[in-house]
Amino acid sequence: MPLPNQEPQLIKLKHRLSEINDIESVVSLLHWDQATYMPAGGATARGRQIATLKQIAHQKFTDPALGQLLEDLHPFEASLSYDSLAASLIRVTRRDYQRAIRVPAEFMARLSQHQAASYSAWSKARPENDFAKVQPYLEKTLDLSLELASFFNNSQHIADPLIEQNDYGMSVAMIKPIFQQLRQQLIPLIKAIADSPPINNSCLHQFFAEQEQLSFIKGVIFRLGYDFNRGRQDKTLHPFATKFSIGDVRMTTRVYEHHLDQALFSSIHEMGHALYEQGLAPEFEATPLARGTSFSVHESQSRLWENLIGRSRGFWEWFYPQLQGTFIRQLGQTSAEQFYRAINTVQPSLIRTDADEVTYNLHAMIRFDLELAMLEGTLAVGDLRDAWNERYQKDLGLIPSNDTNGVLQDVHWFVGLIGGMFHGYTLGNLMSAQFYEALIDSDPEIPVQIERGNFRHLHHWLRSEIYQHGRKYTSDELLERVTGQGLSLEPFMNYIRNKYGYLYNIKL
Numbered sequence: 001m002p003l004p005n006q007e008p009q010l011i012k013l014k015h016r017l018s019e020i021n022d023i024e025s026v027v028s029l030l031h032w033d034q035a036t037y038m039p040a041g042g043a044t045a046r047g048r049q050i051a052t053l054k055q056i057a058h059q060k061f062t063d064p065a066l067g068q069l070l071e072d073l074h075p076f077e078a079s080l081s082y083d084s085l086a087a088s089l090i091r092v093t094r095r096d097y098q099r100a101i102r103v104p105a106e107f108m109a110r111l112s113q114h115q116a117a118s119y120s121a122w123s124k125a126r127p128e129n130d131f132a133k134v135q136p137y138l139e140k141t142l143d144l145s146l147e148l149a150s151f152f153n154n155s156q157h158i159a160d161p162l163i164e165q166n167d168y169g170m171s172v173a174m175i176k177p178i179f180q181q182l183r184q185q186l187i188p189l190i191k192a193i194a195d196s197p198p199i200n201n202s203c204l205h206q207f208f209a210e211q212e213q214l215s216f217i218k219g220v221i222f223r224l225g226y227d228f229n230r231g232r233q234d235k236t237l238h239p240f241a242t243k244f245s246i247g248d249v250r251m252t253t254r255v256y257e258h259h260l261d262q263a264l265f266s267s268i269h270e271m272g273h274a275l276y277e278q279g280l281a282p283e284f285e286a287t288p289l290a291r292g293t294s295f296s297v298h299e300s301q302s303r304l305w306e307n308l309i310g311r312s313r314g315f316w317e318w319f320y321p322q323l324q325g326t327f328i329r330q331l332g333q334t335s336a337e338q339f340y341r342a343i344n345t346v347q348p349s350l351i352r353t354d355a356d357e358v359t360y361n362l363h364a365m366i367r368f369d370l371e372l373a374m375l376e377g378t379l380a381v382g383d384l385r386d387a388w389n390e391r392y393q394k395d396l397g398l399i400p401s402n403d404t405n406g407v408l409q410d411v412h413w414f415v416g417l418i419g420g421m422f423h424g425y426t427l428g429n430l431m432s433a434q435f436y437e438a439l440i441d442s443d444p445e446i447p448v449q450i451e452r453g454n455f456r457h458l459h460h461w462l463r464s465e466i467y468q469h470g471r472k473y474t475s476d477e478l479l480e481r482v483t484g485q486g487l488s489l490e491p492f493m494n495y496i497r498n499k500y501g502y503l504y505n506i507k508l
Helices: 007-036 040-061 064-072 074-078 085-100 105-125 131-150 160-166 172-194 210-224 260-278 295-309 313-326 336-342 360-376 381-396 422-442 446-451 456-465 475-483 490-503
Strands: 233-235 241-245 248-253
Touching: 007 040, 007 064, 007 085, 007 105, 007 241, 007 248, 040 085, 040 105, 064 074, 064 085, 074 085, 105 131, 131 160, 131 360, 131 381, 160 172, 172 360, 172 422, 172 490, 210 233, 210 260, 210 313, 241 260, 248 260, 260 295, 260 456, 295 422, 295 456, 295 475, 313 336, 313 446, 360 381, 360 422, 422 446, 422 456, 422 475, 422 490, 446 456
Parallel strands: 233 248
Antiparallel strands: 241 248
16 A cells, blocks of 8 residues: 655654754854853853753654654655665654653753853863862762663663763673773883883974964865855864854864964864764755764764874875974974974873873773763762872873863863763774775875875765765764774774884884
C-alpha cells in the first residue's frame, strides 16, 4: 500500500524546529555578547534573560505535539534511504527529542541562569587568582551536573549521559581504555624528548604589537578559507567560536604581546571550528542537523587546522616570509627552519591551551580524571585545587604557583557542566590524524599545494567529506565513511613519532 503524502507533516516539523532554533540562536548571541562586549553590570540580568529563553526553547522542543509529529513521520522515514535529508532530519530530531523529554524545562532554566552567573564570577576570580571566590559556583555546577545525569538513571556510569550529550555513542567504558593506551605510549616519548637537547624558542617571546598580530592573523585565516562576509573575529578571555546561523559564524581570540604563538594558533584553532560551521549544507539551516557531528569531531577539525596544517613545515614555507616582513625587527635574523622548530617545541607547561602536541593530551586526560572523581563523589570541589596540583606534578613535573595558571585556567567548568567535554579534546586529536591521513591518501598533492599557499583543495575536501554532512552521521559513522576504520591511536602516534623524531633527532 502506498504511503499517504507526508510532505505537510515534514514541512510542519521544519517550521517548529526553525522557531526553536531561532530562540537558541538568540541565546548564543547573548552568550557571545557576555564574553565580548557586555559590561560587568549586566551579568545578573543576562542570566535571567538566558534562563527565560532556554526554558521557552526546551518547552517548545519537548511539546508532546512534536513527539506525535515525529511518530507520524516514522513510516515516511522508514521508506527513505538512511542518507536522505528528510530521513536524517527525522532520525536526529527524534534522538534529541527522546533525550530532551527526560529533562524538565524548569531545570534547564535553573542551569542556564547559574551558568551565566558562574561565568561572570569566573571572569573576575581568574585574573584575581582567587579560586575561593568561584568555589561555591563550582559546587553548585557539580550538583546540577549530577542532577542532569540523574534524569538518565539507566546509564552504566554517572558521567555517561553528560558525555553522550556532546558525543553520541561515547561512554566512560569506551574512553578509559583508549586514554590508558595513549598515556602508556606518550610517557616514554615525552621522557625521550626531555632527555634530548632543547629547541630554542626565544624568538617567540619578544614584543609583538597586538594590532600587527591581529592584522597578520586576519590575513592568514582569510587565506585558509574563513569567510568574513559570514563571520568576524573579536577578543575575549577564553577563545571560542559560535554560530548564530550558517551565514553568521563568529570567532574570538586573545592576544599576548610577548607570546607570538598564542593568538596565532588559538585563532587558527577557532577558525577550524568556524570553517566547519560555515561549511554545513545550506539546506540544514535552522534544523538540528546544522551543527558539527559531535564535540570530538568538531575538535578534530580545529586541531587539524591548528597542528597538522598550521604547525607544518609546508605551511610556513608560504606564510613565514609574510610574518617575517610584518615583524622584521624581531624575526629578521630567524630562519624559517628555526621558526618551525620554535613553534613545535616540546616542553611540559601548566596551561592546556599553550601545550605542545606531544604533552597536550595529558592536560585533557588530567581534567577527565578529575571530572570523574568529582562526579563519583571521591573528590570534593574544595579539594580540587590540591588534586589538580598533585596530578600536574605527577604527570608533567610542574606545580602551579597560583590558581590562574592552575584550576582556574579553563572556562569550561564555569560556563558549562562538570563532565562531558574534556575527553573530546583528546579524541579530537586522534581523529584529526585519521582524517588527515585519509585526506593525503585521497590527494597526495595537497602538501605541495599548501607550500604554495593554495588551500582550496584542502578546504574543499574537508567541506565535501566532513563539513557539509552536519549531524547526519554519528562520529563512528563519519569516521568509517571517511577513513574506512573506527577510532584508532595509530595514525596520531605515527604522526607524533615521525614529526618529533625528526625535530629532536631521535628515534621515537
